[in-house]
Every structure is written in C-alpha cells, then in structure tokens.
Amino acid sequence: MATLTDRLDYILGRKAARSLEEHLGIRTVNDLLRHYPRKYSDGTTVLDENDELEEGEHVTFVDVITAVKVGNMKPQYDKKTKRTRTRKYVRITLGRRKPVVTATFFNADWMLNDLVEGTRLILSGEVGYFRGTLQLTHPAFLVLESPSGRMIGSKSMKTIASTAGATGDELLAAFDRDFFPIYPATAKLQTWEIYACVRQVLDVLDPIPEPLPESFLREHNLISEDQALRAIHTAERAVERDAAVARLTFDEAIGLQWALVQRRFSDAAGSGPSAPLRDDGLVAALRKQLPFKLTDGQEDVLKVISAELAGTRPMNRMLQGEVGSGKTIVSVLAMLQMVDAGYQCALLAPTEVLATQHARSIRDVLGPLAMAGQLGGAEGATRVALLTGSMSPQQKRAVRDEVASGEAGIVVGTHALLQDAVEFHRLGMVVVDEQHRFGVEQRDRLRSKAPDGITPHLLVMTATPIPRTVALTHYGDLETSTLRELPRGRQPITTNTIFASEKPAWLNRAWQRIAEEVAQGRQAYVVASRIDENDTGPDNAPDHKNGSDKTKAGRKSEGGPPPITVLELFDRLRAGPLAGLRLGLMHGRLPADEKDAVMNAFRTGEIDVLVCTTVIEVGVDVPNATVMVVMDADRFGISQLHQLRGRIGRGQHPSLCLLVSRLPSTSHAGKRLTAVASTLDGFALADLDLAERGEGDVLGYNQSGRPITLRFLSLRDHYDIIATARAFCEQRYRRTPDDPRLATLAAPFVDSDRVEFLEKA
Template identity: 35%
Template sequence: MASTSASFTPAKTAKKRAPTQADRFKRLGLMSDDDFIVHLPLRYEDETQVNTISQARPGEFIQIEGEIVQQEQSARPRRQLHATIADETGQLRLRWLHFYPNQQKQVEVGKRVRVRGEVRGGFHGLELIHPKVTQADAALADALTPVYPTTDGLRQSAIRSAIHQAIERADLRDTLPPEIVQRLELHPFAESIRLLHSPPSQTSYQTLIEREHPAWVRIKFDELLAQQLSLAAARAARLAQQAYPLANSDGSVRQGLQSSLRFELTGAQQRVIAEIAHDLRRAFPMHRLLQGDVGSGKTVVAAFAAAQAIDSGLQVAMMAPTELLAEQHYQKMTAWFEPLGVRVGWLSGSKTAKQRLPVLTGLKEGTLPLLVGTQALIQDSVEFKHLGLIILDEQHRFGVGQRLSLSRKGEAASPVGLMVPHQLNMSATPIPRTLAMSFLADLDVSVIDELPEGRTPVITKLVADGRRDEIIAHIYAQVNQGQQVYWVCPLVEESETLQLQTAVDTQLYLNDHLPGITVGLLHGKLSAAEKASVMEAFRQGTISVLVATTVIEVGVDVPNATLMVIEHAERFGLAQLHQLRGRVGRGADQAVCVLLYQGPLSAIARERLRAMYETTDGFEISRRDLGLRGPGEFLGLRQSGQELLRFADIETDEALVEQARNCAMLLREQYPEHAIAHVRRWLKGREDFLRT
C-alpha cells in the first residue's frame, strides 16, 4: 500500500528584493508630482563662484581652486587620506576618513583641482572633510545647487531630476485668489517653487538659508494656512456633532461637592469651572483643554465637571497615563464623591479578571457613574451604558488612537442621531500661545493662572556632583526638622532595567550615609499594591527619604515633602524637570529643588538647567522647552511619524501664524473652493492627524 504522506522539498529562502528608486522615493513620502514639488532643499551649495582659501569660515560651504602641495596617509586612529591644497592666499587641509584609489589619484601632488565642501575646524586648523573634487577651470554653475533630504541609495542628482520633471508636469496654479495674494503681498506660488528649487545666481544665499526670502515666506504661509483650514474644519465638524446637554450644573452632587470641600477655590478655579459648566450645557460636544501649572488644582475642577455629568444621569471616565497618578485621582474622587452616595470605580492593568468583574458589570448596567483608571479603560471588555464625559489627564502622554478609542466608547445612537461624549483634556504643561494657536485652534482653552493660597515658589539650586556631602548634610537637617525628601534617579539610556538598578544603588548609598533615617524605594517594577504601600508610608511620614524613578513625575502629592534632589539633572528634559520640581512646595513651608549635575554639560543641558534656575513660571518654562524640543513631543503627536510643520517655525513665524489664521476664516467664508484646493495640495489625507 502506498504511503499517504506526501514528500516535500524545503522551499528555498526567497531572495529579498532590492529596493527600486520608486521604493526609495516612497520612503521619503514622494509618490505624486505634488509631493515632489514641495520636497524643498535643506540647504544650498554655491557652485557659481570660486572662493579664495582666505575666505574660508567654519560652518560655511566653500569652493576653491588650487594646487595639491602635499598628500599623505595615516593609519591611526584609522586609515585616512590627507592632502593640502594651496592658492595665492593660503593653504587648506583636505581629509578623507575612508577612501578609494581613484580619490587618492585625484589629489596627487602637483595636480590643480577644484574642491568643494563644508569648512570645519580640526586639530590642525581649518579643513574640508570628504570634499567633492572636480576638474579645475571647468564651467561654473549658473544657479545655487540645492541639497535635498534623502535616504540610503538615493543620489542628489536623482532627486533633482525627478523634481524638475515633476515641476514640468504639475499643476502650479495658485490655490489662493489673486486679490488675496496681492493684499497680503505674497510671492506667487509657481515662482516660489521654481526659485527654491533652482535659485538664480544673484539670489541672496543668506535669505535662502535662513528661510527669509519671499519665496520661502510664501511656502511657510501656505503650510500654516493649510493647517489653520484643517483645524477650522475640525472645529466646524465638532460643532455639527451632537452631545447630551448636561444641564444640571447646580444639582445635588455638585452642590454636595461644593459644600464638602475643606478649602477655598481660587478665583481662577471658579472661572474655569464656570467655563466648563457652560460648555457642558450645550448640545454639541465640549472639547476643552484645561491648563494649569503643577499644583494649581486641576483635579478639583475636573471633579466639578464630573459632578455635572453625574447630576445629569450620565457616566464619567477619567483616564491617566500612569497607575500611580490614576490611583491618586481615584483616591481623591472617592474621598469627594462616595460620601455623596456616588460610587467610584477603579480599573488598571494590574487588576485580575475577578476584581474587574463588578466594575465592568456596574459600567454596563449604569450603576457605576464614575470610573477612574489607566489605559485599561480602552480595552474591548469595558462597556459603558451612557458615557457622557471623558476626562484625560496629561492628555499629551496618550497616543492619538488611545484618545479616540475612549471617545468612541461613549458614542451612542439616539432618536436624533449619533451622540458624542464631552471631553475635558488636562495638562500640567502650559502650552505657549503660538503653539496653541497653531495646533490647538479647534480646542477651547481654560487656564488656571493662579496657585492656591499659601504656596511659596520653590527655590532651585544647581549643585555639581562633587558636592554630595553638602546635600547629605542638608537632608539630615530637613529630616530632623520633621520634613521629608524625594531623591529622583536619572534616566539611563532609556532603559527601565538600568534605571531600576540605579535607584536600588542609590537607596543603598543613602542608607549608608543617612544612618537612623528610613529610606524608601519607589519604581515602575513594583506591583500596584507595593507602590500604594510605599506611597502611603511616605505620606504618613514612616519613610523620611523616598528614592524614586520618574514614576513620581506627575500627580504625587505629599505636602510635608520640602526637598527634591534630582540626580543627573542634565539627563532630563525641561518639562520633566519642572514636573518633578512641582512635587515639592505643596505645603506652607519653603521648598527647595536641588539639580545635581555632572559635567561637562552639553549646550542643550546647560540651557535646560539655566531655565530651571531662572524661573518657576510654567509658561516661561514651556516657551523655552518648545524651542529645545519642538512641537511634536510637546503635543504628544511625535509618535505618529508625521512631521507637524516642515517649513514654518512657530516661534519665529508667529506673525505668519496670525496672518494664516485670519486668511483661513476669510477663505472658508468667501472662497470655499480655494480653501478645499489648498488643503488638498498641502495635506493630502493628513487632516485627521492634525485634528486629533
């Protein structure tokens, strides 16, 4: 009987297809003619003239002609090729970190050549590294040579050729009405595109490099205008949606919350509570950003919004980015609401299925009005009966998809159509005006610009790593006066494992140097119960010094803690340093934040530490941070892989932002077809990204 098992030959491993030129262009986002025409140069090389060696300046591109007077090879630290070129004004070194025989032949002693490259300062004076070598006395270019963003395997010549072909085929008609172009004194679009890709020799090199040429101004304006049009469309779309009006702003839960508070609300808190209450009473979804510096009292404002929703018979979901912060919100909400007969649920990734069951059941049946938790709230198993309000704390820490997922859990069909939940976004990172105007124009913004009474500004001190003994002595003094201390460990190569080890080592170090003082340890690897236990011991004063990783960055509130030591402060971002500093100074006593740094400092690290030393104003910190980090990280949009602005700079182009915003309103009202054409040219499907 023949065997029924089929014999087989192992398949040969398929060869990986080599990327084509089209693949490489696609990697740069270049697929259509419209993509190519706005793939604009990073910089320009001036091949229209020959310079003398005496004109060489560090950081500038230069083209010189001369005779090779010396050539040699070195073996250390690696095999390199060195040559020296001379003209009537001096000599200049040329260096190749790796080279081929034909390059060595190009710069033989006695040859007259033309070399071009960026001037750099080396150990032996000015030099060109890997300069381009061509024949001397060749014809000069008649225009500046553009240098484009590229990718592996894609030569500049191929990009230039593809762009020139695209310009010939593309529709370069202006998307703006002629009267708008004339009124705003804008450079024509087609002329701007052609000039930036092929600038004539007489074009000012400086205005091109600094993006101040009228052609660059037009491109930056167009980009900002497309953004403003998209945000205006997003706002209009939201106003067209429907939401349940939360009319009971003076209901029993809200009144009970007001009566039970043991502190006076600040004027700023009362103002933003009223703004939010007004929004919640409307029949379209609120989309409001609540900004407030660390310690300004945003959580109680959110509680009043939640009370209004609960009084209206709807459910509330409050989501925070970390379990520690979410649990603190849960504890506060429980203390405020449960005495009023309002059940508060808690959900996190560390909860077992058995622990989740009563919470999930209460949500689905509508018997659980208020749920607080982490990203666990967006899991498929979480179903609300009637979700009317979403509160996102530190909203920029969530991805776009996570925010949308929670919002969609509240979308519900009704006799009058789809109902969308109201949304309140909270941030302890104040957004600079230009950033809000550029990226948050579809949001309403409330600002708590007043700290609760009794708060004193935190004193910030910069201390070099070698002065640890002084810090230890200061900790002794603080603890002996009944105060408590945070000691925050640094980020280490973005590694949670290494960061944990650093925290463990620091605890051991402090135990050795602070005998008789209890030193606790808090880090992300602890279970939720362990974290809660450590934090409760710190709140109660059983632990005097708490060594922690950045899990205490936001939300942790221990009024008795008056000293914050941030080790290797130079490794932290500016916003993160400000957030950490905000963990102290929450009581009546004077608080101090010590930024312990290790030199030498990079230029950026020096700027961060200087900013922390000079100001405690969250808006000023944010303005400086924006300049260091850019808008993507600031808004929590960097992870999408899309560039927010490719050409405009919201710090230096503030006037253009204002102009684009006004123009967007005019186009939408009087020239809707032009508005559609403009967005289509510049965004091509990225509108939703900008609107989230």
C-alpha cells in the first residue's frame, strides 16, 4: 500500500518514475495526484454518425480496421550501424465512418503484422482534419484481438489494460467510460501514460488522512481529502468532479497560506533589534522641523511601525500606497527610530536614478540632522551614504568604509548593497522600495548582513497598489499597511486619451499645451516605450529572472505602426512642434553621470521638457512638472501608466496626463487606456490590471525562474476562500506548527528543490 509522501519509484518502477520527474517534476504520490486533469473528454468512446468533433479535441474510438496503406518514410542514416535505413509508415482507416477516420503511425515496422484489415482496436488521440478526413497522428492504441495473440499497443494503454486485469470484452470495460481525464502532458510523456500511472497509484493507495477538521469541512460543505483526490481523476459524474474541485480549491488556498505562515512565523522566531521610540532623538528633531503636517493615515501607519520596531519580534511589513501618498517620509521616520537606538538602516532601490533620488531627498528633509561630522551638523546627527554600481572603485571603497565603521546611519543603494564586500557595523532595518523589482532571496541576503543573532526589521514599499488577493498570497509573508490619503495640497491630475489615427489634430494640440505650460514657467515629460529600434521592451524593465516589470501590454502590442523610439521622438520634437524649448533626453542606456546631469538640470529648471523612457517611472520628484504625454501608451501596462502619471501633480498647479495611441479607440488597448483615464484610484486600477493580465502574469516567477501555478484557486474570484485559509492557517500554526498533513498541502509552494518560494509580481 502507498501514502501521499511515498516516492513513485517504489510504486511505478524506476523508469516510469524517472520519466515523470524529468518531464513534469513529479516525484511523490502527492505530486502525481495533484497533477490534475486539465479537462475531460466526454462521450467519445463510440461515436454516432452525426457527431462532430473540433480540431484538437481528444477522442477515443473502438472499431475495426477497414483499410491499410503501408509506405516508406524518408531514408535516415543510422550512426550506430553506419547504414541508411528506410522505415515504414502505416495509415489505417477505421470502420466505415463519415467523415472518414484515419490514423497514421510512423516507424511502424514492428506493428505491420498486427494492424491488418479486420483487426479490432482502440484508438485515442487528438483530432485533426485534412481535406475532410478526420485523422489521428500517432495516437495511443491497443489491439483487442491481435492475430499474433500478443498484447499489442501503446505502453500507456497496455499498462491500463494489465492494471485492470482484463482481457477481451472485459478489457473494453476498462476503457468504455463516459469520460477520460486529459492531463497536462508533454510530447515525451503523454496523457495516457499519466493516466496509467494515476490508475496504478490509486489502486494501491491507503485511505488518505484528512488534514482539515471535520467542523471545517461541514462549515464549508467540503468532501474529504480522500474522496476529492480520487474523484478528480476517476469520477464519471460531473457533480462528483465539481465537488472535488471545490475541495481542492481549498487545498490550494490552505497549502499556499501554510507556506506563507511558516515563513512569517519562522522569521518572528528570530531575535529582532528592539528600538523603543525616544522623545529626544532624531525622530523628535525631524518632526519639529518638518514644513508640513503628516496625514492621519501616515500617523496611523507610523504608530503601528513604531510599536513593531520597539519589540523583539522582527517586523515584516509592506507599506503600499498611491503614488505621492507619502511613503518615503514614513520610512525615513522609521529608520531614524532605529538610528536613535544605535542601529543602521539600508534602503534598497531598483535603479540608480531612484537610489540617487532617495539619498538626495532624505538629506534634504533631514538637513543638519544628516550632517554628522560636518560643519553645521546638528548634535546627534547621522549620515546618509549612497552606494551604486556605477561609482568608481575609490568612491565605493570610501562608502563601504563609512558603512562598516557605523558612521553612516542610513545607507541607500542599488543591488550594489548586496555584494559581499559591503559590511555593516550594526544593521537593524532593511527598507526595500518598489519591492516587486526584488525577490525574497535578495532582501534576505541584505538582512543577513546584520550581526549574528539579529534578524533586522523589514519594511517593503510599493507605489503599485496590490489587489487584495495578491496581497494575501504573493505577499502573504508580510503584514500590510496602506496609505490611501494624499498629502494636503496635492493637485488633481486630469487624464485624457488621444487616438492619433482618428483625431491627429488632438496630438498637435498636446504639443501646443506643453508650450503653453512652459511659457507659464512650468515643465513637462514626454515618454516613449523604446530607446531605439533594437529595444524590445519598455526601458529599464529587467527580465523575469531579475524581477520584471513588463506587462503583457508592455511586451506585445495589438498591431498598429511600430512604436516611436525616444531617440526619434527627441529629434522630431526639437526640430518641430517644440522647437525653441529646452529639451533633455533621458533613457536607461545613458551613463550614470549623464543621467544625473540631465535629472539635475530638469530638477533645477534648466530643461523645459524631458523626453524620456520609463526610467523616470518611479522616484522622480519634480513638483514643477505639470504635463505628461505618453506616446504609444497602448504598449504599457495599467500599473505602469499609473506609475508614470504619478510623476506629475506633485506641486501647486493642476496637471494633465495625455495617453497617446495610434490604435483605434474601439480596440482592446483603446478601451484599457480609456479605463486608466477614467480614474485616479490606483486600487481600482490594480483590480483591473489583475483582470486584464491574468493572475499568471501578476504572480510572475519564483526564484527558480518557473511560474507559480494555481490550478483551481483564482486570485480574481476566490478572495473569501483565500482570507478563510489565511485565518485558519494562522490559528492552526499557533497550536500545531509542525502539522505534517498541512505540510503536505504546502509542499508545492515550499519544496526548495523545485519552488523555492513565492516571488515577484
């Protein structure tokens, strides 16, 4: 007998088990039984004359061969024998059906004596059509009455037949069913082979222990684990399969949440650096000198964060909020609380532009409080260090020394902070900005630079609002705080769409509007989706392995003319509609010093219009910029457009964002742009983005580079199930943290050899 945790080689044999592992990553009984059918073929055993089948549909026939054609394949050279061999193919006609049904087998020399007229057999495969003939190419088959008396057929069908222990008409009964499960398969491991393995395992499987309480099953009207895992593969009635799906949906939700709660609570088991809030330190000093009042939302979030920093349990918190909602000042006050307690803080940013912006803005808001050891520095001040990859070796060495000695209380940097050469004196807190650009492994690598025995507090920030279900799943190892209220005095942003192919005059008016704003002393952005013709995606968007921000819309357009590049756009504007204005060019391939120079010139007003790519998507703060024109906006995703729009509306003047597309307004992309223009609510757009892209894109890739797969659980439709699963797992973990049955449910999400952990949206 077998259990869910048993290895398959003990049940199926080494060869079959190796094939399942090699092609599908399936190793245990649990893995195999949770490789669910992707669909079921209904009523396909013996078809009526009037039945119609669609191409690609899986079908099973039981009939007699009425015609046989044998032919030669193209000669092939055999390296072993060093001879050229000509193998045979055979094409058989099945019964006297309309349309005609044929099946073709290649390399068929071994079966010619058994596939003869009058032979009765079973054929199963995917439907194809050629000139009105229904044809199956190399289908699974089994000869029911072989002239030679041998069992002839595909390995998978022979296995099913031998497992059923039947012959003749009894053998038919093993296949004569109202349905067949069709599994996700590969060219080298077909659905029938998987079905044969499942049947073999189920025949020896012990009753499956129930991981969930009986009261939980009754409350949610769920069948048992044992019933579900058997019915999903073998039940012939749809109502039984539906009940199995309902139960297995909960299994996925609970397995995922158990993996997340284990991570959440295992981090909590570490020793967090306690930093009680002081009323005489840098936090108090900064609050006194702030030129603005914090919003109620900021104050509420700070109370929660401050209390967690004062405790000995490491904080694991995500701070999400609208663009411009004031997350940065919250993080600065949190970091100062740690500095007041004698610890250092690291702020990790995805790009040099953003890291530089953060370092500058933190120094600006702190003023003398960030000038320790300098003339004019305040008593008890700290220092803010910046470390990026483009710095010279001498600059990097100087910053690393400042960090290692503890002189720098706040260290801002890019991936350069993760290098082994960077050593902290007493790291107590890690802040990760635009956290979707980083993975669990990267933020943990930075946390590991703390002194032995200390697990630094973690604050991750995102200006991309996250749908509720994604927050509970993909970011479920983090507690979540949300800032919805914008700081007082923020000006509204009007967003309009321009469909240039339908109303070209509107685009001309957009350039006039920029000129009018500049004439009033203000500035503008013009954004393109590509740097040049060799660019394949939105600028500054890394690939999936390093954390992608590309969306389906950003990678592929719905036709239309080729996108205008930023280099082409820059030349066109300065020679045409914006001639006479001071234009600057900014994109991700510029050297770091040129980027800094351009951004500084734009920030100080020396540049009127910044023609750029998405390198300015996050972190850039120029309050005087009041207009943004996004060219080929259909090539950006919803969240990316919302991020870009957040670069304006940051000052005292009303702002205008224009989304330009050369696709029709009635196209799918046109409707998406209209939806973005209709609201400034990033959380509503996040839900739209989830529906638009599908949860596969939103969940993204794990650390091994493979996508997280949820077979039944939907991030769009199952919020209540996910929330219920989270509450259940938290309650159960506190009582039984080593529950082996829930660990089995969580295996697909924590198996370190296969799926290290959820990461990157």
